[in-house]
Amino acid sequence: MTVGGVLLVMVGVLVSLAFLLWGDRKIWAGVQWRKGPNVVGPFGLMQSFADFGKFVLKEIVIPDGADKAVFLLAPLSIFILAFGSWAVIPFAPGWVVSNINVGVLYLLAISSLGVYGIIMGGWASNSKYPFLGSLRSAAQMVSYEVSIGFVLITVILLAGTMNLTTIVQHQDGWIWRWNAFALPTIVVMLPMAVIFFISGLAETNRPPFDLPEAESELVAGYAVEYSSTPYLLFQIGEYANIVLICAMTTILFFGGWYPGFPTGFTHSWPPFLVNLIFLAIFVVKVVLFFVVFSIVKAIVPRYRYDQLMRLGWKVFLPTTLVAVVLIAAWRVFGPSQGAQ
Numbered sequence: 001m002t003v004g005g006v007l008l009v010m011v012g013v014l015v016s017l018a019f020l021l022w023g024d025r026k027i028w029a030g031v032q033w034r035k036g037p038n039v040v041g042p043f044g045l046m047q048s049f050a051d052f053g054k055f056v057l058k059e060i061v062i063p064d065g066a067d068k069a070v071f072l073l074a075p076l077s078i079f080i081l082a083f084g085s086w087a088v089i090p091f092a093p094g095w096v097v098s099n100i101n102v103g104v105l106y107l108l109a110i111s112s113l114g115v116y117g118i119i120m121g122g123w124a125s126n127s128k129y130p131f132l133g134s135l136r137s138a139a140q141m142v143s144y145e146v147s148i149g150f151v152l153i154t155v156i157l158l159a160g161t162m163n164l165t166t167i168v169q170h171q172d173g174w175i176w177r178w179n180a181f182a183l184p185t186i187v188v189m190l191p192m193a194v195i196f197f198i199s200g201l202a203e204t205n206r207p208p209f210d211l212p213e214a215e216s217e218l219v220a221g222y223a224v225e226y227s228s229t230p231y232l233l234f235q236i237g238e239y240a241n242i243v244l245i246c247a248m249t250t251i252l253f254f255g256g257w258y259p260g261f262p263t264g265f266t267h268s269w270p271p272f273l274v275n276l277i278f279l280a281i282f283v284v285k286v287v288l289f290f291v292v293f294s295i296v297k298a299i300v301p302r303y304r305y306d307q308l309m310r311l312g313w314k315v316f317l318p319t320t321l322v323a324v325v326l327i328a329a330w331r332v333f334g335p336s337q338g339a340q
Helices: 002-031 047-057 068-088 103-124 128-159 164-169 186-203 228-253 271-299 305-333
Strands: none
Touching: 002 047, 002 068, 002 228, 002 271, 047 228, 068 103, 068 228, 103 128, 103 164, 103 228, 128 164, 128 186, 128 228, 128 305, 164 228, 186 228, 186 271, 186 305, 228 271
16 A cells, blocks of 8 residues: 555656646746747647657766766656655645654755755766856755745644644634634744745745756756756656645645635545545645746746845845744744643
């Protein structure tokens, strides 16, 4: 059952990535008044599968002087870590590969390991441009992981647990029970949701924070020497992390699989049908956040690197620190502390 669940999640995420990538390209094309993918399959829906076949059939080129073992291990580690994070993501009540009590801590640990794959890829290429790109990426990811960590602490304080399923169940009921909209903590938690989302953009090297891949400055960053399947693994890992950030935003702040109104009337329905409906609600929310990711990529100009660092260390870090103090004070001295 566990192996089947793992395979189901992996295949589901991989297939969804193919269509989300198509949607990403379509949105970007629409903003620029282009058609985007429109040849392979109806409306170009099979374009991602055609690209997959092209990457797999290409020759793997390894530069002279590169450390071959590390060069190939880097994209593989990125791919494995990206999908390892999905082990604790609950898609519906009981539908999770591993329902561990420290799910938030597990995700933080796995995401912090991802930077090693990028550094390994830049260093093993034996070229200065990939190495510079990997160092930039490492500094960027470390900087914004700090803010993400403090945002997660505010959610943990409100829910009283690090179990992701319990965090979602804590938001059952009307929409104002969601962590982002709950009164009176909305004045803190809604900005925290925005900061988490923006930090997710930086964490996944997405525009306007794609400095590690800035073509005008560093050619193509840490992956410039990669081609064929290793490059494909980098891209799959990156998009899997993007969808993971969308799923985490949904779970932590926007009610997870709950629709925003009481679902007590479903108690007499078959549990499998109810879970399917909850899964559909969860998927719709994740796709909506992915659309926001794509729109930001299309319309927001790229930051300079000093602006990127200043935003992370001088704006987000102090703001999240103050938010942790305020939420902790609310939990200790607020009217609900006795009931909790």
